[in-house]
Amino acid sequence: MAALGRVAAFRLPPLPTIGEIIKLYRLKAQRQLSQNFLLDLRLTDKIVKQAGELKNAHVCEVGPGPGGITRSILSADVEQLLLIEKDARFIPGLQMLSEAAPGKVRIVHGDILTYKMEKAFPKHLKKAWEDEPPDIHIIGNLPFSVSTPLIIKWLENVSKKDGPFTYGRTQMTLTFQKEVGERLTANPGGKQRSRLSIMAQHLCSVENCFIIPGEAFVPKPEVDVAVVHFTPLVQPKIQQPFELVEKVVRSVFQFRRKYCFRGLETLFPESGRLKRTEQLMMTANVDPTLRPFQLSMSQFRNLCNTYRKMCDEDSSLFVFDYREELKQKKTTRNLLKSTSEPEQTEEEEDQL
Numbered sequence: 001m002a003a004l005g006r007v008a009a010f011r012l013p014p015l016p017t018i019g020e021i022i023k024l025y026r027l028k029a030q031r032q033l034s035q036n037f038l039l040d041l042r043l044t045d046k047i048v049k050q051a052g053e054l055k056n057a058h059v060c061e062v063g064p065g066p067g068g069i070t071r072s073i074l075s076a077d078v079e080q081l082l083l084i085e086k087d088a089r090f091i092p093g094l095q096m097l098s099e100a101a102p103g104k105v106r107i108v109h110g111d112i113l114t115y116k117m118e119k120a121f122p123k124h125l126k127k128a129w130e131d132e133p134p135d136i137h138i139i140g141n142l143p144f145s146v147s148t149p150l151i152i153k154w155l156e157n158v159s160k161k162d163g164p165f166t167y168g169r170t171q172m173t174l175t176f177q178k179e180v181g182e183r184l185t186a187n188p189g190g191k192q193r194s195r196l197s198i199m200a201q202h203l204c205s206v207e208n209c210f211i212i213p214g215e216a217f218v219p220k221p222e223v224d225v226a227v228v229h230f231t232p233l234v235q236p237k238i239q240q241p242f243e244l245v246e247k248v249v250r251s252v253f254q255f256r257r258k259y260c261f262r263g264l265e266t267l268f269p270e271s272g273r274l275k276r277t278e279q280l281m282m283t284a285n286v287d288p289t290l291r292p293f294q295l296s297m298s299q300f301r302n303l304c305n306t307y308r309k310m311c312d313e314d315s316s317l318f319v320f321d322y323r324e325e326l327k328q329k330k331t332t333r334n335l336l337k338s339t340s341e342p343e344q345t346e347e348e349e350d351q352l
């Protein structure tokens with residue numbers, strides 16, 4: 001569990017409330033941009049506490065909006081706070097906060113999906129990967145349409161030790177739609193076990209900290225919200241390139257309710273498919289009749305290691321694309337104007 005940090009170690013001067021800031025700068029939440037604000041500073045303190053000890057830390061807050069979480073971060077007496085906000089309407093309110101904590105805040109009007117995080121913090125903060133995590137934290141309550149692609153991007157960065165992880169095992173405390181939080185932390189056999197569970201848990205220790213009920217936000221979103229804390233692992237549980245793990249995991253979960261054999265078959269070209277899938281499952285010692293959500297992390301590791309060996313022996317294997325093969329077969333069938341054969345319409349059940 002993440003060490004609970006102290007909040008309220010630094011006292012901000014009297015400021016308008018977040019509600020008053022919203023009124024003052026006419027910051028009406030834009031529903032089409034999924035803007036939902038947290039006005040209750042006890043709740044923002046609780047989120048910030050999950051990040052751990054922040055005194056003298058360097059923090060990047062993504063999507064600060066009207067600045068509720070921002071105030072709690074500043075109250076934790078951080079050394080530096082970098083704010084990355086896409087919507088220009090919030091910048092004047094954030095500048096007011098910056099003036100209340102002189103020399104501590106840097107505001108970037110930009111998009112976190114393209115911002116170069118590898119240059120965001122001073123070089124002297126870098127730690128070796130095997131060391132304790134650096135004194136750098138990422139915290140954010142972003143729209144769900146941004147937080148899910150962002151965590152996938154950052155998991156790839158963890159695997160490659162680049163982006164925010166150029167500095168070592170940078171910790172992240174982020175919010176997600178409750179179901180996504182459950183997927184991120186789901187155990188084998190769990191209803192929510194999915195592609196995201198394996199990709200996150202093989203690279204990070206992932207903790208579903210607590211649930212914020214939708215009612216706590218203004219305006220209220222359709223769903224409840226999970227606060228999730230990530231600490232990159234010193235040793236990933238699967239020691240293979242991100243793209244290879246991603247391909248194996250995606251193939252397995254492609255047919256969620258079928259035996260895992262069905263999804264794994266799609267790693268191989270049609271000629272020799274059955275034999276090679278059997279070879280993969282035998283060598284990896286995985287029961288082909290298990291369902292994707294029943295597979296343990298070590299079974300995924302065995303599958304990835306065995307598939308890697310098969311790719312090393314056959315250089316054309318890794319680039320094989322099952323969907324491309326299906327597309328080509330369809331085109332050929334259309335060209336032959338064959339109407340006798342029914343179309344292959346297997347239901348795709350992939351779920352992140």
Ligand code: SAM
Nearest residue numbers: 036037038063064065085086087111112141143
């Ligand atoms: N953090 C604030 C809070 O908890 O009250 C605001 C939350 S609101 C759900 C999400 C915020 O993220 C908005 O201020 C929005 O403008 C910002 N945002 C959305 N997409 C972004 C992106 N790609 N990069 C940076 N900020 C983004």
